[in-house]
Amino acid sequence: MLFDKDLFESKYVPIEQRTPIDTLILIGNGFDIWQNLDTSYQSFEKYYEAHLGEMLERLHLKKYTKYNDDGTPAVDLKGNIITYSDVDLFYGDPFKPQKLNHTFWWNFETAMDKIDDQQINYFFGRDGVKNIKKCAENAQKILKEMFRDWVATIDISEEISKYAFGDNVLFVNFNYTETLLKRFDVKAVNEFHIHGEAKDKDSIIVGHATHPEYPYEPLRLFKNKPRMEGLYYIEEFLYNSDKHIEDNYMKLQMFCGLHGVRIENIKKIYVLGLGFGDADLGYIKHLVYETQGISEEPEMFLEEVEKEYLDCLDHDGIMNINMQYAFSHRERVMKKKPISFPEYELLDEMIKPYVEDPYQHVERDVQLRLEMAGVRRRFREEQEERNKKMRREYLRMLNKRMHLGVLTPVEAFLEHDPQTPYDNLGAEWNISYHSEEDCERINRIMQSYGCKNYKLYPEIEQCIEQFKK
Known part of the structure; x- marks a missing residue:
């Protein structure tokens, strides 16, 4: 859904009830893990393997059987016949299908664009172009439904928080859970789930961030060139499995506008448990540029x-x-x-x-x-x-009409306000990291974006010490 009217109506704060906002807190998966929730991609891999069979039945999709060179079914070390799905076929080697390795699952989002399109084209052949489309759709359906079902299994108990966040803080939650509401007494109106919520299955977004452009339509028009038509269906899959950062960032700007603040006016940003992976770097770049006044x-x-x-x-x-x-x-x-x-x-x-x-x-x-x-x-x-x-x-x-005149920048967020002053360093960033490798990568990324005003903390507790009760 390009614009969820009901969602944004629920986040609107009337002007007379607004508190000046100056702080954004970004919540990543490391935050939930810090709260002892089992939300790692390793956990998703286990869930996938345990429930694949019932998911295929639910979607009315078949398993494929792996065969030996002599035509007999291949078996594993326990004597079980080896089977695989469209996911294994599409993301693995279709000529030697087998269960995807741990690396795929542990880097799930960044792995979602790793499709050997030419090999798939070669495998299905001249007469199998429509099967490429079918395989792509099935693979996407399996992964999306399985991921959404797994997210719904994450159970969060209510606990009393040791931290108190003021009304000057907005939260951008990259997770799907209600951790902030159940354990940190954060108001729902102050939290924006940028990739959807577990309680609303259809809102959940998961994917890579390398192919946001529409599939190139002329590829499909070469009916006598199956290689090109096959590439179109793979491009279509890559578009559909992209998380569309630009759309989501626009919605983040709207969310802030509904609270009466523009992102360029934010003074402090905290990043808690976000891994700075390739699939989310677009958000970091936008926030750095906008809060530092960088074009x-x-x-x-x-x-x-x-x-x-x-x-x-x-x-x-x-x-x-x-x-x-x-x-x-x-x-x-x-x-x-x-x-x-x-x-x-x-x-x-x-x-x-x-x-x-x-x-x-x-x-x-x-x-x-x-x-x-x-x-x-x-x-x-x-x-x-x-x-x-x-x-x-x-x-x-907002019950506005564009022909009635110029709207306030906060409500419309259409153009940068030239009256907004930037200090020399822009917003202050405070970032937690998990390992020394993460620390080095975050340093490298922030410097490459031109951000100088940031501090790194090896623990989330240290990063948010000032919010402790």
């Missing part, structure tokens, strides 16, 4: 000549860039060399000397940069349309 330059990694090239692309050039981006998934994400298709490669080599397009004559790393930038340009256009829709729904909810 993002999405194409700063491009040379001027590369920007000029993208600016001059005609329709065919744009189509080529987008298709090349889809073709490059195996190389870009899986870090594997492309599977050899001799007839295509021979044709490419024959026509390359006669093609004037500069893309065909630059180094591979430059091509990958151009592909990424070209697709991101398309995504920014798509996202702006989505943002407009959300703004309209948000304003309708």
Whole structure:
């Protein structure tokens, strides 16, 4: 759902009841683990293995049987016939299907884009394009339903908290649990579950953050080129399994606006138990930039000549860039060399000397940069349309009409207020970490985003010492 009217109506605080907000607290999975809740991805793996059979029955999906080279069913060390699902087929080696290893589950969200698209295409073959779509849909359905069911099993007892958070604090909860409400006496109106809540199964969001752009439609139009149509269905899967950070961050801005504060005015940010994994870094980057007054330059990694090239692309050039981006998934994400298709490669080599397009004559790393930038340009256009829709729904909810005049920046959050002063260091960040490796990674990330005003704490207790009763 792009905009949940009921949710945001429940978070609205009338102007006369508002308390000045100056602090955001981000809650990650480490926070629930600190509270002795079994919310690790290792726990999800165990739940998945224990309940896969009943889930497949519920969804009316079949198990596949693994066979030996002689055609007999393969068995494990206990003599049980080895079976696998569409998840194992899609995320593993379809030619040698087996249970996914621990690494996949323990890095669940960042692993969700690790799909060997070319190998899947090769496995299903020319006549199996529709089966790629079916397998992708089944894999997504299994993972989504299983994850949501697992989240619902997490039981939280009510306890008296040793900490007291004032009304000047808003919480951005990356978890799905009611830990803050049941153990820290936080008001529901002050908490925003950015990825949904366990009590509302349909609201739960889990996924990677590398493919927010729509699947490239022209790929599906090549009916006589099953390789391209197959890539479309894999692109569609990658889009559907993306957590769509830009949408969610827009909703976070709305949540803050409903309390009368813009994120750029926040003075303190606490990060408790958030692992700074790749799937959530987009949020951190947005918050750093907005609270430090830093303007993002999405194409700063491009040379001027590369920007000029993208600016001059005609329709065919744009189509080529987008298709090349889809073709490059195996190389870009899986870090594997492309599977050899001799007839295509021979044709490419024959026509390359006669093609004037500069893309065909630059180094591979430059091509990958151009592909990424070209697709991101398309995504920014798509996202702006989505943002407009959300703004309209948000304003309708506030019973405002855009033709009545200029709304207050807090209610509309449409543009940065040039009157808002930034101090030299911006918001103060206080971040807990789990290990020395985490500490090094967080340091590296915060510095790369240009944030200087932050402190790291090896324990959550140390990070929130000032809130202790």
